[in-house]
Amino acid sequence: MTNVIDLPRRAAATAATAAATAATVTLRTLVHRNSVDDWGRDQHLVNVLSPLLGMRWHVSVGGIDHLPARAGALLVTNERHLSYSALYVSWALGRASGRAVRFVGRPDNAPFGPLLRRIGALLDDPIEVRGALRHGELVVVATRAVSHLRHAGPVDPELVGAAVAAGVGVHPVASMSTMFGRAARAEVGPAVMPRRQRRGPLAEIELAEATQRHLQKMLDGLGGLQTGVAPIDWLGEG
């Protein structure tokens, strides 16, 4: 008399397979699977990094109503050496407006270039900026870096030319921060209107100069740095 016994089939799971599976499950919870947009910006990563950026900068935003609701716009902000104003201005305006705000100035080398692309950085290339503006994106560019907190450096006419070619407005954004504290400001101004219509390259040159003047006026209007600690304010003034 024989008995036929059906043995249960068991998957051979080695320790390595189990570890890999556990790591994959952990990754699945950390990495969002559908969060990269057409330009490579990862909203999930931006959300993850926001608390870290918040530890460095506490930005008060003003003039947000000057931004277009859906259309693209070039936002020109002043830059002091090592202030990373384009980064914190784009982050703060993105949070305030609820739109994805990109910024210009990423290197094209790993790992910083790809990381910055994931948080919305574009190459410093007028064609790239024009493409983004044509698709209704808000793009922050910085002026040439200067050493003084309340001085606006020259604006790159080629990047302004991208806005002219895309037919979108150019807004000055006065920014102010210090290396010694978290307090920072970002004040969006109305779109700069050229004094006269030009057909040729004078359009972007004059618009870039006008933007720098508007930016300087806004910076003068902001007054000095006021963190509440006089030595920091004095040092922050450069």
Place this chain on the structure above:
Amino acid sequence: MPGRRVLVSGMGGELGSLVASLLESEPWVGSLVGIDADPPRRRLRRAVFHRIDPSDRERIVDVVTSFDPHVVIHLAVWEPDARVGTTPARRYTSECTAAVLGAAAECPSLESIVVRSGIEVYGRRRHSLTRPDESAPVDPTSEFGKMLADLERVAVSVGARVGVPVGTLRLAPVLGPHVPSPLGRLLRQPVVPFSVLADPPFVVIRESDAAAAVIAAAQRRVDEPINVVAPGAVTALQAILRGRRVPLPLVGPEWSIARRMSHLLGAPVPDHVMEVVHRGRLADGSHAAEVLGVVAASTTPEVIDRLYAWETVVRVPRPIAVVA
């Protein structure tokens, strides 16, 4: 313009077969002839197919000139490591392009040419545009990109010589469960390497969306390059996680070992796929909607999901019995 004679080169491929089956139901298509080295992968009712080796130029020229097409759709492009290796892919593509387009130039009824190209033609050099549109310079940095750039150059020169419009469709990597693609094969491995320092985003296109774009370009007599990409983007890590594969993070030197291992396991990784993994591949496809009037039905994440929806191997369990 009913009753047009349409010639499709590369009708044996997945994309060519799909294009042929769609053309059969188009009212403006009168007769349809196809050429390829392999037979079509679908059942075609109206099309007449000629199985010809790409190197047999005389026979290709004979078939094309005797058919005298109004529209030539040139899809005979061999992607490296899709069906053949890089060297034969380059040779077959070059020979077939010269024969088909050269013969088309001799046809008195020729009205337009549509060629299959790819967004690989933009290259991924340092400081190249993140999301190039059709106005971006052609600067390929991979073997496949150079093949496609050569193909575009030949097609445009033929079009200029005989005075017919040439529509160049720059397709994103075409992915689908049944499409032979080195990128698709790599992503469907159980363990998939990715660049942990970069993990850049890329776009793809579903084969049915690519076929619809080809049909629209042929019907509308397009005379310019057009990017055809699915909306959205994914990174390699996101794609791996969507497919429930095990991601293998790599930094740099070990990539050469990973490529060899992948090749041994049946999924060779050519240089244009390495570019995708290391530098990403995005493109602006908004012009296609304006010119062709078609919008990709599937987003890039959906195309990736569909790639994984197909079972690798269907295992039929066998009961194990032990006699005690």
